[in-house]
Amino acid sequence: MPRTAPLTTALPAEPAGQGRPGRERRYDIDLLRVVCTAAVVLVHAAAEFIDAGHRTSGILGDSAGRFAVPAFFAMAGWAALAGSPVRGDAQLLTRLGRILRPMAVWTALYLAWQYLFGPPLDGGAKEAVRALFGSVEAAFHLWYLYAYVPLLLLLGVAVLVLKQRATPRWSTLLLVAVAVAPVLSEDVRTVTGLPLPAWEWSVSLSSLGYAVAGAALLAAGRRGPRPLWLAGAALALTALVVYQFTVRHPAAYGSVAVAALTFAVLGAAAGVRVPERARALLGRLSDASFGTYLVHLLFVMVLVRPVAEMVPHGVAAPLALAVTATAAAALSFAASLLWGRLGLRRWLG
Known part of the structure; x- marks a missing residue:
């Protein structure tokens, strides 16, 4: 799986369980939602350590947080099907707007950051055009929203x-436009010769499965003794660590x-x-989770990346990963809470 498709996300949602008066x-x-948001930060922090040569620490961190994206699909399914189902066309479009508006703002901010502080953009201004079709490297973590929006629309x-x-x-x-867009863009590319980017506004069958099956599990509440679920999670985490060390890293979400x-x-949970x-x-932390997801990559770049590149190998690496990931998550939540108090959540998530 390419670097543009590791993790993300915490996502926008109405207050849990308040779809009806x-x-x-x-x-x-x-x-x-809060735990999964922190897990997203951990996965992206772990990616920085892997890039810096700390493979063992990075894979362990990635494995510990890799459940977050499928869990967010499950929460999206629960909200759409049970927790807060839409009651009309206008409400559904409004929900999509609450995602797309901050998504556009943060895409522009990350492109500007890359232009000012990062390595030269591949294609310059064309990156902004690519963002209309799919995620761009400067904001690679937003790839999830290109699947999340079609999923909410479909459900x-x-x-x-x-x-x-x-x-x-x-x-x-x-929905029909999103469904035909991938083939249409290919046809336009073939007929006109225009270098149109690949269309990435789509949802996979595995993501849909997580949404529906996860909705059923969350809607039913607790099933069975919690210690058994925790034991199962420990066994599954062990299996995932072994899988990522021996078969494939990063492990596919499916x-x-x-x-x-x-x-x-x-x-x-x-x-x-x-x-x-x-x-x-x-x-309050749950309400701030979408904004945390949107901003956290900045803190990963300015805080985690330098530490990953300078920390020596050995026991210092996993300790540095834990500390910097925690700090990046805390700062991201704090930033999101701050602009929430300033009334900017409509634009910044």
């Missing part, structure tokens, strides 16, 4: 059709080892009781 907030979903239209709401005309037209770890984590004194802070 009077429904109790799912603080276990909030907790899972939202399905919910409206199955619940026999008013015909979702605009959402359906948008691999058996990643799937086993993901569903074990979901089972362990579903229905967990969060103490009342921690709920207010947890809710």
Whole structure:
């Protein structure tokens, strides 16, 4: 898997479990969202250590956080199908706008950062055009949103059709456009000779499977004793570490080892009781998770990367990874909380 497709993401969502008036907030979903957001930062920090030659530390860190992306697909499915299903065409389009607006802003910010501080852009201004078709290297972590948006669109239209709401005309037209765009862009490239980038606004079958199966697991709450789920997660993590050292790194999100770890984590987290004194802070962190995901790559580049390049091999490397990943996650959450208080979440996530 290329460097442009490691991890991401925490993602935008309405407050857990508040799709309908009077429904109790799912603080276990909030907790899972915050944990997965921190795991995203860990995976990208681990990638910096691998690039710097610390393969063992990097693979261990990557394995520990690799469940996060499939878990976010599961939470997206739960929100779309059970937690907060859309009630009309306009609401679905509004939700998509809450993702696309910050996505566009941060793509521009990362392109500007790359232009000012990074190595020369491959193609210069053409990178901005490529961002309309798929993720660009300057903001490679945003690749997830190119799958997340079509997933929400597909599930939202399905919910409206199955619940026999008013015909979702605009959402359906948008879904059809996204569906035919890959072949259309290839045909336009063939006929005109224009160097159009590959179309990457798409969702894989494995991602759809995580969304639907994960939704079923999260909607049901806890199933079985939590110690068994935790034991299963430990076994799955061990298997994933062995797999990544001996078979393939990074492991595909659709691999058996990643799937086993993901569903074990979901089972362990579903229905967990969060103490009342921690709920207010947890809710704020959960609401800030999308912004944290969007900004964290900056802190990984300015904080984790230099440390990874200078730390010696041996026991210092995993310790440096743990410390810098924690610091990058904390700073990212703090930044997101700050612009949330300033009323900028609409634009910055």
